[in-house]
Amino acid sequence: MEELVLTEPNEETIVEEQAPKKVNVDLGVPKTQRKRLVIIGGGFAGIHLVKKLSKSSYQVVLIDKHNHHNFQPLLYQVATSGLEADSIAYPIRKVLSDHEDYHFRMGEAQEIKPHEHVLVTDKGSIAYDFLVIATGAKTNYFGMENVAKHAYPMKSVAQAMKLRNTILENYEKALLTNNLDEREELMNIVIAGGGPTGVEMAGALAEFKRYIMPADYPDLNIERSKIYLVELLPELLPPMSDEASKKSEEYLRKMGVIIKTETKIEDYDGQVVKTDKGDIPSRMLIWTGGVSAASIPGLPDEVMAKGGRIKCNGFGQVEGFERIYALGDVAQFHSEEFPKGHPQLAAVAVDQGEFLGKHFSRMHKGEDLKPYKYNNKGSMATVGRSKAVVDLPNWKFQGAFAWFVWLGVHLFSLIGFRNKIVTFTNWVSNYFSRDRHSRVIIKD
Template structure:
């Protein structure tokens, strides 16, 4: 049995120790660039793999296998000396003792890098957290995939029209990139795949609802992109409601703030994220649960503690509310911090962070995407879709995964098929209509 008060056993070294919490985009890029000839590096993460989160929605809608978007962390750094990985849940930072407390013990650090990402933001509503489907982790995607496929297997057995409709309705909350992409993927399933699998069902009855509180889709992108996304989703017969808010969900009915009710058993929550700030460093936490950092990613008022990516909030003239919680920000901050810590050992001056916004994009389905590059070029359609595919393939960590994903995309494109329509792990609600407790709560303590 593990004693949480014991120290985690790591080989002793004369090198200063950097402890990194989180193997997401920022943590991974930091680890690749840090000089382990100069430092001993210990990575802590609750999973033993890195998740390529932008493609989770494709796992959830049977387009990709989960292992194609997840790469083993040990494999990524197996040739890096003075590197150690420990699978652990981080509970607290003790800055006075320079220790990280975890479920497997304590570990001391000389430098601490917090790259623990973000959590789904339910805005304090326990009902949504317990009964909806977030999409931040591989288990979330597998839960949603099982739910979708199980619903149709149940629907073919129903004779009551109301029960059948409830099973075939899907409500997505949030009209940002994740919400738009999930809606588009469900639209493709409805149009191309499910009619072949369930010929006894009238798939015209399947209704997809996208609810967005702002007045248009893709609020973080241009009006051009929002309008294009709206146009593409309408081609999939997605019911789009902007300027409306989901008020409640009892597991069977979604109620909007205007009183509209939608019968459904599946509410996908894509309405926002918040920082995954770990307890212990409480001097300066933003309202969205992020650590305030300076231009060098150093947590304010903590000399040897740094935060990068979604959990870091760096204010500047161009970003008065902090940088967007996007993978490119985390990647660039991870690279800069590693470079600065390498410079520290060579007595070279540090460089401050300046975000290079190369663009944003979202895909809605086959040949349908929106792309904005360098703040100047905005385009949609087939070329935007190809650009989206290329960029995501480049960012995938494992070469094998690039091949697998590209192969899946080619197969899907030419056959109009989804090859992973498997209920490997059935999703089961408890008697109260809630998700199992262990999976209904996202732990606020790790990457």
């Protein structure tokens, strides 16, 4: 047996163990003569602001907890096996790689120190000349702890992948049980929220059930697999027109979706969704029922509006702070037309990001500044193959033409040429084959 030799730590080891953890000053971003503009968030608002600053005279520092921008309107297609994750994700570092003074740091913002002009992240602190908060929105469970614990949100690529894995795994588990009640729980899917995301998710799952399940799971009785769409308000797509609401409900009912409007979800234990209209057995509750602003600690309470949004003037400046701006879902721009803030839509975030990019350019050149004016470009939602609803300011239409318009707008809005080509190719293939090529379970 070898003799175990114990050695005492030397002085150098002791010093290293007792030394205080070093704070990463300015996150390793070199100080230059340019004004430093720090942007928190690589979503629609942050990315389009960065693109507008590509030829600016600012030092641009973008901070996000992910190293990619994800195209949230198509997350449901990743979750339902229609697209792979890299079709809608784009590396943030590629967005402004040709800018001579651009820096990206992957980290999570933890606190703003407005009087010191410092942002604190989990990777260290960074000083700023101007700060832009574009953190978007987060899932709101309205204080229901069990729902937050057991439901499945869909705000990130990772969450969409987890959804896809779990849906497919539940079907696999359903094959292995002879208990009909357990099989029903595994095959049922409940979607909370009848907005665009909920409607699109319900339609995609209905098509999966109709075209994919009979071939992939012939041993399962697909009639026992039910898709529920639960909405608190009297109709679907509350922000859209009555025509869009009625047509989307008509489409979904014909596709076999069970719609429960004026129904409140009260609890969920992972097996049964409890509502004020009765219980629904299901191992899958997809939560698209509400969002709140993803604000950051540090700003005074008086600048915080309902839902966590940050009060801003007409230029996007946080009230009382000349150097801090907010954009997109987290911001509540001062507007007589929208006293509670502009709609929390991707189109608004894009519009505000481009506006603020022009604003900083004008400010640097000493030109007259113009307040933000929202240009309503309309809203739309797809329900399934050749089924969509579109509300434009002066025109409302539904059906196949609306579906092609929806496809074109979303394809054009994707960031990255490769993403556009891959997504278009997948859509063409899915259209003619009615297949979903990405139905694979990928886990750690």
